[in-house]
Amino acid sequence: MIPPPPYAPRSESHPHEPLRDPKLPSLEEIETVIASEAERWSSRLREVSIQIHGHPELAYNEVFAHKVLTTFLIKQGFDVTPHYILKTAFKASFTSPTVKSVPPSKDQSWWRKIAGKSKETELGGDKEKLPSVMFQAEYDALPGIGHACGHNLIAVSSLFAILALRHLMIMYKVSSIVPSSATRLIKELDFSSFALLLFQIPGTISVLGTPAEEGGGGKIPLLAAGAYEGVDACLMCHPGPGPSLDEENWGSIRPSLAIQTIHADYVGKAAHAAVAPWEGINALDAAMLAYSNISAFRQQMVPGDRVHGIVVDGGLAPNVIPDHASLKFFIRSPKGSSLSTLRSHIDACFEGAALATSTTLHLTAAPAHLDQRNNSSMSMAYKQIMSDCFKQDIVIVGSSDGGAGGGSFSTDFGNVTYAVPSMGSNYAIPTVAKGGNHTSPFTLAARSEAAHRATVKASVGLAVLGARVLMEKEFRKEVREDFEKGKLT
Incomplete structure (x- = not known):
């Protein structure tokens, strides 16, 4: 089990946390709910990870992995476009709409009491765009050595994040708010309506399945075709080598080349x-x-x-x-x-x-893969989240918005960071000495239970960060301002 975060009073643990609508959950509650939900999906998503790891496929030919991921997301009720712009790309999303979509019922007095007065503008009606958070999935392998970059883990990290965040949006405080007499009605209700009325957490969350990261630059044609338009935050995580179990808490956020x-x-x-x-x-x-x-x-x-x-x-x-x-x-x-x-x-x-x-x-x-410019506000927020949840120290290397230094790797995610506010974190999985990315020992490490546990932790951090983007208008504004400043460097 993932241990619950070691919470301190709000003034000590989150001194800079903006004030929220009292109807919304606190950051401590968010972290607990998301960590618990990620744990609930752990065994099932480990199966997905092992399936993808056992069938390595090269750039633009990720047919098996694509099928496994899209089938899973469809079964979980997401709105899925299986062949999105590219043959082996996909998009899965969930949107929390306005209060007006509440289904009719003979007795909605308890429901109206919970919902309160509709604030259509604040909740993402016609007058204001819903906030949008996107998680990145990668699933291609390397020639000859399979998943030596751990893309099977990256794929399931996005699933962990979107499942846990949707759970927060649609299920939070159900048992404490809704009377037992409403149980049958709840089952008949559209999840998204139910979510909005309970928590007023509007927004769209999505997973973009991106093929061909290893040399094919799959995100670049997706970007050109408009796949990232309207996204307020694009998030992902990537495994790296941790030579021993003592170093599995290693994490970093750094620019790429x-x-x-x-x-x-x-x-x-x-x-x-x-x-x-x-x-x-x-x-x-x-x-x-x-x-x-x-x-x-x-x-x-x-x-x-x-x-x-x-x-x-x-x-x-x-x-x-x-x-x-x-x-x-x-x-x-x-x-x-x-x-x-x-x-x-x-x-x-x-x-x-x-x-x-x-x-x-x-x-x-070929089109250039640009450097990864991690958004500084989201980087600092993620560092705090991982410290709260897991006592994990995330090292932020280089200038987070356009500075040089710190990265020896390259990725097409860099192009995304130039287009929308983005953050990509790195986390360690236990490997043998000199068994880093793009080696056969890393291929073996990427299917280990320890690697899976490390992925769960990193995914929890992404989901909590995504929740902050959805819930906090001032935080979104800060993220956007940092992004605009990065364009000038």
Whole structure:
């Protein structure tokens, strides 16, 4: 069982907590309800995690995982679009509407007493947009080593979060408020109406299933198609290595590196390498020169920039001057703006090689994965939540809204953080020494019971944070202001 949070009086445990409508639950109550609900789903969602882990699928081909996740969410009553924009993407949502949707009943006196006067504007009627919180699900694997980045855990973390948060919205204080004579009526009522009347917690919560994080950048076309429009907060968590059980409480919030994939294709002219080499134009020479140019340039790269690449095609036979050669490079930089600067230098290295060898250069680049800019207000709130609930110390690294430093990984979630207020937390799962992400030992660790327990904790934190976004207008305003400030850096 997840231990209940060690609560102190409000003035000590949450001194900066904004005043809430007295009809709404306190932050302490929210944490207790969400932790309990997450625990209730633990065994079932572990089954889902193991299913996905046992059937690893590569980018844009996550058919099995997609089916498992969408089937589960449909059975739990969410509004699910199974093939949302992309074939293996999906969206599942729940919306708490206005008081006007209460179904008719012979005796609603107890119901009206609970609901009080309808405040349509405050509760998200036509005059004000409902607040919206989105959780991210990832479920693709890596070639050859399966779920070595723990995406099976990320997938179920989003399920934990949306289930627990919906429970808070629709079931809070049922036993203490609703008389036993109303039990049958409750079962007949639409959950969303029931929720709003009891707690006045309006809003939309959703899970966006995003394929192809490992190299395919699935969130980028989803973003371009409008999948994140209207979202007030986008949240996710990601497992990382914890070398021992003593370190399983490790957690962090840190920026990532922006990354872009570049393909350089050189076209020359084939010739017999011994009979008439002067008749050829050596594309492989161009590729090797470009590789050397980039290696020489590393001495002048600013700290934080990273460039690494391979030869994809270097010819077919030693006695034939290669008429085609190609390179694939990843370039990384702490911020999207500095990535553009790095790109101009790397392009010059490729172009110089083509000029020196009289080859023709064709450069193609995938859309850049931008750096992850974690919202500072949500980062600090999550840190407090995890301390309250689990005595877990979350380390916040670097400037949370656009600062450099702290991350050595790259993700398409970075692009999302440029579009809507977002936060991605990292948490530890027990692994062997040197058994970090993208290794076979991490694949084994990602299906362990200990990894699952760590995921439950991280998910509780996300759900509680989501509840604050829904319930606290001033907090939403603070989150938005931090996001707008981040655009200026």
